[in-house]
Amino acid sequence: MPQTYFIQLILKDTVRDVTGERVKHSATRYLNLDTGRVKSSRLFTVQLDISPEEIRLFAESVLRDPVMQDVYIGTFYPAEKFTRKLLIAKRPGVTDDEGISAQKALGDTLNREFSTHVQQIYTADLFYFEKPVAQKDLITLGEELLGNPLINYFEAGSVDDPITYVPDVRMGSRAEIRTIPVDRKDDELLRLSSEMLLSLNLDEMKAIRDYFMREDVRTARKKAGLDENPTDCELEILGQTWSEHCKHKEFNALIHFRDEETGQDETIDSLFKTYIRKSTDIIRKRFDKAGNPWLLKVFTDNAGVVRINEDSCFIWKVETHNSPSALDPYGGALTGIVGVNRDPLGTGIGGARLLFNTDVLCFGNPDHPGKLLPGQLHPRRIMSGVVKGIEDGGNKSGIPTINGSVIFDDRFSGKPLVFCGTAAVMPLKYGDRPTWIKSIDPGDRIIMAGGRVGKDGIHGATFSSLEIDEHSPRSAVQIGSPITQKNMSDFMVDAARQGLIKCSTDNGAGGLSSSIGELAQISGGAEVFLDKVPLKYPGLQPWEIFVSESQERMTLVLEPDQLEKVFDLARLYDVEVTDIGRFTGSGHLKLFYENRTVALLDLDFLHNGVPRKHLEAVWKKPEVREPELKEEPDIKETLLALLGSLNICSRESIIRRYDHEVKGRTVVKPLMGEEGHAPQDAGVMRLSFDSWEGIAVSNGIMPKFGDIDAYEASAGAFDEAVRQIISVGGHLPDPEDINSPFWSVNDNFCVPDSVYDPETNPDGKYKLAQLVRMNQALFDMATTFNIPMTSGKDSMKNDFRKGQVKISVPPTVLYSMAAKIDDIRTVTTxxxxxxxxxxxxxxxxxxxxxxxxxxxxxxxxxxxxxxxxxxxxxxxxxxxxxxxxxxxxxxxxxxxxxxxxxxxxxxxxxxxxxxxxxxxxxxxxxxxxxxxxxxxxxxxxxxxxxxxxxxxxxxxxxxxxxxxxxxxxxxxxxxxxxxxxxxxxxxxxxxxxxxxx
CATH class of the missing domain: 3.90.650.10 (PurM-like C-terminal domain)
Structure with a gap:
């Protein structure tokens, strides 16, 4: 029978408590609370069938630092000099990576096997306060500055109050498959979309209604034992697959564009096809014609793939994690960085070796003095959480963060922009198979590898397609486990090189729904048995299992005769793998739960049935003028003020938190020079220790120019990214040179709601015109410099709304560039x-x-x-x-x-x-x-x-x-x-x- 033990680690009184000092300072600075002295401690709650002697051995020999810490087992620090305490723990079901690591360490210490796939050790922070601060003020301190009510449990009181909280998951609900009528009037369809958080408009809901009324669909459903109306699971799958986040509906819309400045009037058949894909197609043809076909795969997988040399290829992807970071900055950013790690890892066959991370962050003023709207987090809290999340996600994964940028603008105070990028290197072939090509045949098995499924991350994809307000769903937040993912990454690298994996993809937005739904297009169908999917805790509904975005999961495609070898290898790496179904050629995505059909969706309708948007864009040049300076400012004072300003000053306090040295191949670091203060233009990393070849990586982002001209803001950002690489020693690609180095670019567009509505978004036509002009600049710059887009992402609803108040980000595009450096010994700082x-x-x-x-x-x-x-x-x-x-x-x-x-x-x-x-x-x-x-x-x-x-x-x-x-x-x-x-x-x-x- 499991026992419950509490272990408290606390700094010796002779050791300076920097964490406590920071809490005291923050309470005074931001909440005007006089806490007096603050002492911090770490609490471990253990629920395992082990003896008191074993728990003491674990606490004293594994958890405690004997030089720095005292340990209390079954009792707590005698806090005679303190009057109040505050417990900050994780809510039930929230991933606790430190607890899982402690669980593994306990098993190693006792030479016993404790499953790390089920949480049994939990961690929490316990703070003691000298002054008798009111309970409500301590809870405010916890919620506003030290944690987040979305993921944390807070308990405040007297130092003498007992602590009994354990984050057990108790869910009494039984699995239920609901049938939902869709033969409804238009207003009722829209209400259904809103109530289910489907984020679908009326045309899309009507398309779903018409599909389920089709005679062939009804016949097929009757044969499968399904009602003619959709199940909750089917509607959730359609909401996920048709979300703006996954389908990029505005980038693929038919746009009527009118330029009132030039008189230009045209219809744009997809921004993506007209500007992004077309520019890359033009550049690809130029290099193919010259006999230098280094563009291997663009836009059709998790990340772009380009050839490095005759042996290897480079994989590069940059994503946004804006909405989750607005709700829970730490968890949103952590899952952003570990999530984008999985994109290169799951490109092509899979198993690429991750090379480096980059991050570009856009925040509001961290000293924001104004009043916050309900549900809006303070910009400093967002900044602190995001930076910490990226630190934990990258450092614990053993991947260097070699490049990035931080931008400040008050308009990012409603919704920050959090761009996370990862690059990887993969052999050109595994055996005789090109590594970047996905291949699936009917009969191949569907394997889920990595973490388990919980309620965290449900509606992540549909939620990302909405603006933020105080009612945004808590279930959309995920907490990543970088150590779990590191094990999975190592396992996949080994399995791929042994030829055991046929192909793979990550479980990102939409979870299994997205990964299996997309892979099923290759074979022509799939059957999934949801009751076989391993869960963090019982009680999830079938639709929740399929669309949850719980982290650290990959979908692997295996031939049946490789199952045993893969499962044996996975045990070696402590990675959980589960056979949950098979691919078919039926033309349908079919789901089962306990021998009952849960969903039957035609793949063509699922992926191609979403109605196309028709949008209006009108460009009118903003009325701005050049100011007349009354007097010439003092040059010295001006320069010093600029050097100390938010958008120019040193980012050392952030940079030093990130490990840019791990792997030992970073050549040009974020800060260099004899004293380590010189800011650099681009990061440079050596590809391997076997050659002098390297990669330069840069970023260009200039939202500040968008208020004057969105075209020039986009063109300037592109030029900034190019010149950073040129500055360190890069060479532009040349179609006339057969040995021309590759360049690989991710474009990330983040804009406010750009769909016109006379009441809720009256300037939508202008905002969409800004986006059009940003894309026009992309095309012009890319084709001029012969630098192709290879992957990218768009985020279209970057607004925070409360009543009539809306905070919208400035139109922003980030160009993340990577280019081959033939010899890293020639780079310049x-x-x-x-x-x-x-x-x-x-x-x-x-x-x-x-x-x-x-x-x-x-x-x-x-x-x-x-x-x-x-x-x-x-x-x-x-x-x-x-x-x-x-x-x-x-x-x-x-x-x-x-x-x-x-x-x-x-x-x-x-x-x-x-x-x-x-x-x-x-x-x-x-x-x-x-x-x-x-x-x-x-x-x-x-x-x-x-x-x-x-x-x-x-x-x-x-x-x-x-x-x-x-x-x-x-x-x-x-x-x-x-x-x-x-x-x-x-x-x-x-x-x-x-x-x-």
């Missing part, structure tokens, strides 16, 4: 290397202060948005490639936020040297010379021996500014007149102190 090196500005500066950080500092927007001059940029980047290849450059840094002044400052603060430059040139006045954010520009330093050859190569594209100095001071003159003299220490202090985490 941003910091100045030696005194005497000549400093040049490469590229042309224009009077383009619109949307700049300089204007933001003064409270302006401006009208002169930076524009990408594509032909000039193409030529410039090719010349920069030659300069890198010939070894002309000692350093290189791209210009973006803050313009030339900030770029020079960043080159100085990263090393021990300074710079003396004169920026006066041509007709531009001082302010645009220093702070314009014109695209396609770099600050480079060149050794004296290379100056002549560099100038001959670059011609008028490079302007001499000055030289690197021995003294660590930045001195700037304008046409001979000194305007700035600031020490490295002053700049570094401002830059490092801008973001207090």
């Amino acid at each position: 941003s910091d100045f290397k030696r005194p005497g090196d000549a400093i040049y500005l490469v590229g042309k500066t224009r009077d383009e202060l619109g949307g700049s950080e300089f204007y933001r500092l003064l409270g302006y927007l401006g009208a002169n948005v930076p524009k990408v001059h594509k032909a000039n940029a193409l030529n410039l980047y090719r010349l920069m490639g030659i300069a890198h290849r010939e070894g002309f450059l000692a350093s290189s840094h791209d210009l973006s936020d803050g313009g030339l002044a900030v770029a020079l400052a960043e080159c100085v603060i990263g090393g021990p040297f300074g710079a003396a430059v004169d920026v006066g040139y041509g007709d531009l006045s001082l302010i645009p010379e220093l702070f314009s954010e014109s695209h396609s520009r770099f600050v480079v330093s060149v050794p004296a021996k290379n100056q002549t050859t560099f100038e001959n190569l670059m011609g008028s594209d490079a302007r001499f500014l000055g030289a690197v100095s021995e003294e660590p001071v930045l001195k700037i003159s304008f046409k001979g007149e000194k305007i700035l003299d600031v020490s490295k220490e002053e700049m570094l202090e401002k830059w490092r102190g801008g973001l207090v985490f």
Whole structure:
């Protein structure tokens, strides 16, 4: 009979309690609570049939750090100096990764087998407070700053109150298959969609009604023992498969677009086909014609696949996890990073070796002073939770985070944008089978591998297609287990290389419904036995089992004669695998539960039956104007203010939380230089220890320019991602060069609701026109630079609504780029290397202060948005490639936020040297010379021996500014007149102190 034991770990009184200090500080800063001293502790609840002696051995030899901690078993810390306590535990059914790890450690210690597939050890935080804080205030502290009521249980009271909470799952419901009539009036159909959280519009609900009224459908259902009306499971499957998240209905809509500025009037037959796929098709043909077909697979699998060399291929995917991160920042971000890990892992046959992670995060002001709407989390809480979630997801998986970005804008305070990316490497072949091709035949078995299914993640796909409000469903939140996934990843790599897996895919949005529903198209059908699916706890309904997005799960396709070998291998890796059905050629997706048919859906209707949207888009240029500065600001004060501003200051407090060294192959890290302060443009990672080949990865994101012109915001973001890779030593792809390196790009569009409604979304036509122009820029940039999209994602409902108040994100597109580096020994970093090196500005500066950080500092927007001059940029980047290849450059840094002044400052603060430059040139006045954010520009330093050859190569594209100095001071003159003299220490202090985490 299982016993219940409590084990408390608490820091010795002689050890500084940093966690307690942080809680005290946060309570005072954000809630004006005087808690007095706070002491933190960790609580383990064990429910196992073991003896008191065994539990003591476990607590003292496994859990406790004898140098730092005291341990209490069956009793608690004698808190005589404290008056109150707060328990923060996980709710029943929420994945507790630390508890599962402790469970495994207990089994290893006692040499006994405790299943890690069922939770029996739980963890919690227990805080003690010196001052007698009111119970309701402690609960508020827990809910607002330390946890989340979606996933946490909170209990506050006197230090003498007993603790008895154990997160047992108790569900008394019996399995029930409901039949739901759909022969209803239009308003009743819409009500049904809303009540079931299907997120389907009237046309879609009518299509479902018409399908179930078809005579052939009724006949087939009668033969299968089903009612003519759909089951709850069938409606849930249709809601998931037809969700915006899965079907990208707005990107595939028929759009009538009118440009009132130019008079252009046209019908766009799918944004995706017209701009994204078409641009890649054009580029593919150029390289195929040249005999360099490195594009292997795009848009048709979990991730894009490109050829690295004759032995291996590169797999690359970037996803968003915005809605879950708005509800539970920690869980949403953690599942975002481990979820995107599964995309490359489940591409083609599967079993790719995961290479690196990236993350790009968009938050509201962390010091947001305003009142929050009901259900809206404070931006600092969102930021802290997201950063911690990515830290735990990436670090515990053993995957380096080598690149990223953080953007701040008040419009991200309703719904943050959380972009997570993962790259992997896979052999070109397993045996004689191309690894990127999925193959399934009738009779192949359906295997679920990894975690178990629970209520967490139900309606994740449909929920992601809605705007957020205070009623958003708790069941949509998932908590990932990176350690469980690490075991599964290692297992899949081994199984794939042994030729045991026929193909695979991840259980992402929609869970089994999505993975099996999509794979079934390859064979022509599938049969699934839901009662065989392993559950976290009993009591789930059949439809919940099929659509739950519980994490760490993959669907594997096996030939029947490989089952025994795969199951044996899975036991070796402690991975649970279950045979839950088979693929067929019936043309249907058929589900059973305890010998009863639960669902019978025609695959063609399931995947192709969703009615197409018809949308209206009208572009009218915003009425913005360039401000007139009353007086020229103090240059030193302005530069220091910019260096400390949220969108420019150091991200070190975030970067240092992520492991970018694991695997030992990261060449260019986020921060470098002699003192580790120099921000870098792109991350670079060595592919293997057997060659010098590497990968450069960058990101381009510029939502701030969208308020002026969405086309230029998209074009600028694309250019930013390209020039970051060029800056570290990348070379543009060249269709005329058979040895041209590959580039692989993920486009991620995140926009507010863009469907016009006269009452709820009166500016929907303009918002959709912004999206159209963003896609037009994508096409123009991609085809100019011959850089193809290989995968991507869109997120279309990034709004937070409460009553008549709506917080909408600015139209945002992220371009995540990866490019092959032939020899990582040739890459260049941003910091100045030696005194005497000549400093040049490469590229042309224009009077383009619109949307700049300089204007933001003064409270302006401006009208002169930076524009990408594509032909000039193409030529410039090719010349920069030659300069890198010939070894002309000692350093290189791209210009973006803050313009030339900030770029020079960043080159100085990263090393021990300074710079003396004169920026006066041509007709531009001082302010645009220093702070314009014109695209396609770099600050480079060149050794004296290379100056002549560099100038001959670059011609008028490079302007001499000055030289690197021995003294660590930045001195700037304008046409001979000194305007700035600031020490490295002053700049570094401002830059490092801008973001207090």
